[in-house]
Amino acid sequence: MLNDGRKLIARPIEPGDAETLRRSFGELTPEEIRFRFLHPITELTPEYARRLTRIDRRNAFALVLVEALPPEQARIGAVVRAVIDEGRHDAEFAIIVGRELGHFGLGSYLLGRIIEWSRKKGLDKLYGDVMIENHRMLRLARRLGFTFRLNPEDPQIVRIIRPLKAEEST
Numbered sequence: 001m002l003n004d005g006r007k008l009i010a011r012p013i014e015p016g017d018a019e020t021l022r023r024s025f026g027e028l029t030p031e032e033i034r035f036r037f038l039h040p041i042t043e044l045t046p047e048y049a050r051r052l053t054r055i056d057r058r059n060a061f062a063l064v065l066v067e068a069l070p071p072e073q074a075r076i077g078a079v080v081r082a083v084i085d086e087g088r089h090d091a092e093f094a095i096i097v098g099r100e101l102g103h104f105g106l107g108s109y110l111l112g113r114i115i116e117w118s119r120k121k122g123l124d125k126l127y128g129d130v131m132i133e134n135h136r137m138l139r140l141a142r143r144l145g146f147t148f149r150l151n152p153e154d155p156q157i158v159r160i161i162r163p164l165k166a167e168e169s170t
Helices: 015-025 030-037 046-053 106-120 135-143
Strands: 008-012 060-067 076-084 090-097 125-131 147-150 157-163
Touching: 008 106, 015 046, 015 060, 015 076, 030 090, 030 125, 060 106, 076 106, 090 106, 106 125, 106 135, 125 135, 135 147, 135 157
Parallel strands: 090 125
Antiparallel strands: 008 060, 060 076, 076 090, 125 157, 147 157
């Protein structure tokens, strides 16, 4: 329960979440969408929503924070996902926490869960691309031990990298 009385459930994303994900997407600001997808999109199509909710659990993990309400009323307020790279050593992650849930520490919680999943998979590092103007995410990443690397092809993107092996994280 959040300190404002709202109740959220943290659980893996499910194929049945596609419509709730689409409904929740409609409540995001253009900036939130651009920060998550690294470019503007105006609609989460049914096909794209289905793709985002169908996870190959051997190679990917996605966790949602959903309101503790009946499914037709509930909104998904945050999502974190990671997908293991072809080389099987690293995983790329993406996260979005809606503005209504900002400042409750949920971004830190979700990133902690994805770091934990990545470590259990025996991965070397976790990385993600962040827009340089996404100051909240960059502050969180620094606090959680990510290092930063500018993208030489796009100066608006920073790659954040978190070593996962014990000897690399000290």
